[in-house]
Amino acid sequence: MEINTSSIAVHWFRRDLRLEDNASLYQALKSGYPVLCIFIFDQIILNKLENKSDARVTFIHNEVIRLKSELEALGSSLLIQYGDPLEIWKKLITSHSINTVFTNHDYEPYALTRDLQISKFLNNAKVSFNTFKDQVIFEKNEIIKEDGKPYTVFTPYSKKWKAALNDFYLKSYPTELYYSHFLQTSPFQGFTLETLGFEKSEFHFPPKVSTRGLIKNYKENRNIPSVDGTSRLSLHFRFGTISVRQKASQALSLSETWLNELIWREFYMSILFHFPHVVSSSFKPQYDKIEWLNDKDQFDKWSVGQTGYPIVDAGMRQLNATGFMHNRVRMIVASFLTKHLLIDWRWGEAYFAEKLLDFELASNNGGWQWAAGSGVDAAPYFRIFNPYLQTLKFDPQNRYIKTWVPEFESGTYPKPIVNHEMARVRCLETYKRALT
Numbered sequence: 001m002e003i004n005t006s007s008i009a010v011h012w013f014r015r016d017l018r019l020e021d022n023a024s025l026y027q028a029l030k031s032g033y034p035v036l037c038i039f040i041f042d043q044i045i046l047n048k049l050e051n052k053s054d055a056r057v058t059f060i061h062n063e064v065i066r067l068k069s070e071l072e073a074l075g076s077s078l079l080i081q082y083g084d085p086l087e088i089w090k091k092l093i094t095s096h097s098i099n100t101v102f103t104n105h106d107y108e109p110y111a112l113t114r115d116l117q118i119s120k121f122l123n124n125a126k127v128s129f130n131t132f133k134d135q136v137i138f139e140k141n142e143i144i145k146e147d148g149k150p151y152t153v154f155t156p157y158s159k160k161w162k163a164a165l166n167d168f169y170l171k172s173y174p175t176e177l178y179y180s181h182f183l184q185t186s187p188f189q190g191f192t193l194e195t196l197g198f199e200k201s202e203f204h205f206p207p208k209v210s211t212r213g214l215i216k217n218y219k220e221n222r223n224i225p226s227v228d229g230t231s232r233l234s235l236h237f238r239f240g241t242i243s244v245r246q247k248a249s250q251a252l253s254l255s256e257t258w259l260n261e262l263i264w265r266e267f268y269m270s271i272l273f274h275f276p277h278v279v280s281s282s283f284k285p286q287y288d289k290i291e292w293l294n295d296k297d298q299f300d301k302w303s304v305g306q307t308g309y310p311i312v313d314a315g316m317r318q319l320n321a322t323g324f325m326h327n328r329v330r331m332i333v334a335s336f337l338t339k340h341l342l343i344d345w346r347w348g349e350a351y352f353a354e355k356l357l358d359f360e361l362a363s364n365n366g367g368w369q370w371a372a373g374s375g376v377d378a379a380p381y382f383r384i385f386n387p388y389l390q391t392l393k394f395d396p397q398n399r400y401i402k403t404w405v406p407e408f409e410s411g412t413y414p415k416p417i418v419n420h421e422m423a424r425v426r427c428l429e430t431y432k433r434a435l436t
Contacts, residue, residue, distance in 0.1 A: 226399035234358035268366035287374030308416035334371035
């Protein structure tokens with residue numbers, strides 16, 4: 001391929017922090033122009049983070065520095081910027097001879113607005129803005145009903161998803177064939193966390209590899225919180241440090257149950273895309289009529305793991321200490337907050353958004369609305385998890401509980417902040433008033 005060196009192409013890394021099997025990067029490297037790679041620490045997003053040692057910022061910073069090193073080993077580098085993305089692009093097109101920009105799709109509301117503004121600006125400046133599907137197998141209107149409407153129930157969505165799947169959608173992008181097309185340049189200056197106004201987090205980040213055995217045994221182990229039976233890859237899917245195509249291919253041969261988790265992720269992304277009102281409102285409007293109690297003292301006890309319900313407290317303490325909570329326990333603590341305490345699901349969703357390493361708007365919103373009964377394909381409002389029965393079923397020897405609530409059998413452990421049976425009856429009456 002003949003490379004035109006009179007101007008350059010730019011690949012903008014966002015939620016795709018890897019060189020291998022990267023849709024946009026592949027297209028950029030085949031564009032016929034030397035490719036400059038950039039990453040922007042978005043000041044608009046970072047300014048919303050109250051915790052200046054937010055572990056996710058440390059994770060992103062680590063991965064960006066890794067990418068920079070990998071590119072420098074190829075004779076190129078990564079241009080790292082910090083600020084308002086639109087303002088940065090205004091400066092970039094004056095300081096560089098840019099012909100075209102490549103990046104991968106981002107589906108969250110802020111990202112859609114940001115990309116539309118930048119696309120308009122670049123097009124007015126005679127610079128093309130090209131975006132590609134990368135973080136999902138299917139997107140937007142690719143999996144819809146025969147009448148053209150989006151699915152709002154998971155099972156038929158997943159059946160259509162699996163029926164549509166073929167080798168084309170799982171094929172990797174061989175970016176490595178075109179590494180010689182990166183812009184050859186001396187290393188650019190790096191960015192420290194302190195420059196961004198953040199401190200390094202000491203959280204442990206799960207590796208981006210998972211054993212075949214773990215995925216193969218996922219169905220048997222996934223509901224047992226005391227067992228390391230989940231892949232912990234959600235953080236890497238969130239920031240694109242692994243390829244969803246490669247993992248979906250692996251799941252096809254090892255575990256349909258694990259594949260279903262990938263499909264749930266895309267189902268919730270589809271819901272967010274087609275029904276953006278779910279960000280701030282219930283998917284089912286009548287659920288916004290529920291008269292939440294919103295007791296701040298009880299919410300605070302829930303958030304620090306002092307409810308007197310050991311399985312709930314274990315989950316919240318695990319979240320606060322590690323940025324992770326076991327999937328089964330996420331359902332238990334969400335049900336407890338919304339149904340036992342009658343606290344608005346949005347309070348819990350916001351707390352998880354602040355604490356979860358793998359926070360993803362679509363999945364977090366979908367999970368909380370599922371627990372509250374207000375979302376698509378949600379648990380019916382009269383399904384109220386009994387924390388005691390959930391413990392007997394999934395942590396019968398209290399191994400998980402003892403790890404996070406070692407004092408639960410001692411006199412120092414608090415009494416339950418609410419009686420289970422009273423809370424169950426109160427929840428049913430409250431929901432019924434709102435929904436009839």
